[in-house]
Amino acid sequence: MSAATRKEQLYGFWGSVAELFRIALRAIMGSKMRSFLTTLGIIIGVLAVVAVVSILQGVFQSFLGQFEALGANTLFIRPNYEMFSDRREGVRRLKLTYDDAQAVAQQVPDVRAIAPMLFRSDSIAFRSRHDTTTIVGTTEAYGPISDVNMETGRFLGPMDVDSRRKVCVIGHDILDKLALPDQCLGTEIQIGRDTYTVIGVVEKLGGAFGESDDDRIYVPLTTAIQQYGNDAANQLILLVQVRDAAHMDSAVERISNVLRRQHGLKFGQTDDFRTFTQEEVLKQIKTFTNVSTLIVVAIVGITLVVGGIGIMNIMLVSVTERTREIGIRMAVGAKRIHVLYQFLIESVTLSTLGGVIGLGAGWGVSLLTVWILRKTVSPTFPAAYVPLWVILLSLGFAALTGAVFGVYPAVKASRLDPIEALRYE
Amino acid sequence: MTASGDTLIEARDLVKDYPMGESVYHALRGVSLTVRRGEFIAIMGPSGSGKSTLLHLIGCLDTPTSGEYVLAGSPVHTLAPDQLAELRNKEIGFVFQTFFLLPRANAAENVELPLIYAKIPPAQRHHMAMEALEFLGLQTHAAHRPNQLSGGQRQQIAIARALVNKPSLILADEPTGNLDSKTSENIMGLLVRLNQMGNTLILVTHEPDIAAYAPRQVRIRDGLIVSDELVGASGKGGGS
């Protein structure tokens, strides 16, 4: 009769797991320092991975953000510096000019707009404030292609370019850098040795890495060429918008043909320029991301095996120390599977806790690293970013390590003879 | 109270050999024993005579080298380790000389231990453990750990643990061996009371005055039963 009531009282598999989990937690918390030292291998492994991956991912994400903003119907073209083993030689011998841009715009019907860009780093000043920033000499076409949104004022117009006006459109960071007044339109600032009038402020973009797109000043291309000379004018980057993203490939081919003709390249000679579409760049970034992920996963694997050996070691010691306990449990009715699960769940719990600690510590380390990099390398260094897959991967690996390396000690415990276990001193 | 003729234990020609290097040590050489439900038996004999070995076989902690052993209808000598575990869990409560409590668990948790493996849910388990502790008047010590309790209290916790699953058989191996004589009397009084309530009880001891509590006394020497006599109502249990 009591057997019948007992059957109704069965509380199933998960009830038993919860039970064993409680027993495991009690054993782990019973010797906190030892548990901590046992999982140190796993903690350090997960910590290293999370720190490295979150910083890399932060960089990748801001990189991706930049190129996604480019749009599927845009590409850019720059001199093929990779032709020369020495980049300085490339800078001396290669050319990509305003004429090239004009030729492309006129001869390729697929091209809707083209914005040549001249990049220069230069000093800037307003009243007593001095700083440096990136000067971008370009045309009115840049605004619509890059989808520039203005906070106040306007972007460069055709008249500014045609008349070589000394006007500028500033990125959002410049407001702070030069401590410009709230109403800054019409203010005159120094760029290099010349004075420019501010005609617009670009909305804050945020999120870019290294040098931010907010840390820029746009000036008319013609004015920039006048200020920086012909050498600078020969090293342009062309930002091209095509009419239809679906015909990107044929557009790229036609643009290449026009540029080859412009540069007098013969059949068989390599292009002295390179084109980059959003699709290509994204593919490259993703390949790089995948490769680094694979490397990281391999490192996790190795560290966790080392951590796992640590866990196995201590679990074996623990089984020996608790031989008496195992004997008592068996005497009152624990089956082999109960003892096996007890120790297996203990090692999985131990290693997963190690994983959780490692995750937290890794996140802390990456926050600290980013903070230091922002103080030293670049104030706009992108924030660390921990993708969900990293959390799942590290915790999964940690748990798996506990399971794999916990099997042997657990089996050993479950195979003990009850009498011998009870007799064990 | 012993009116029932219902057989609980039927052991026939139990032999237990221990390999000792080249040779073999014969701890039990052919022991036969029949026990009815409700009996109280003391197994006596000098140290090393095989008392504990026999009790372990009876308690399904071990299997005989040869011989047959039937407990509550189950042919124990044919069972696998996990089936033995289940039988121990359902049918047997152990009381050991050194108590064998889990040091990190408190009294109530120690008493609950057999119920965990009987898969009884936590709330009900705790309730049953508290009932057993109350029966022994130890409910106020439920949260104490073994090292916060006296020897006698520890043995009472162990007895509560042996009782909690309502087993057919309670086995006690030198239960007073680590206790002073006053505490021993208390523990023996408790065991006698359990027997009077209908529990079958087998007690191993080498002390005659402890054995004297039992109405049936089995003497064992060198792995053989040398006498098995009913001494009637025990002098101590009933008299004093």
Ligand SMILES: Nc1ncnc2c1ncn2[C@@H]1O[C@H](COP(=O)(O)OP(=O)(O)O)[C@@H](O)[C@H]1O
């Ligand atoms: N696992 C074992 N291996 C070898 N010999 C054993 C083992 N267990 C018990 N013995 C021997 O069997 C004999 C009986 O032991 P035991 O039943 O514990 O005696 P008792 O309980 O009567 O003092 C002893 O001589 C003991 O040394």
Ligand SMILES: [Mg+2]
């Ligand atoms: Mg003994």
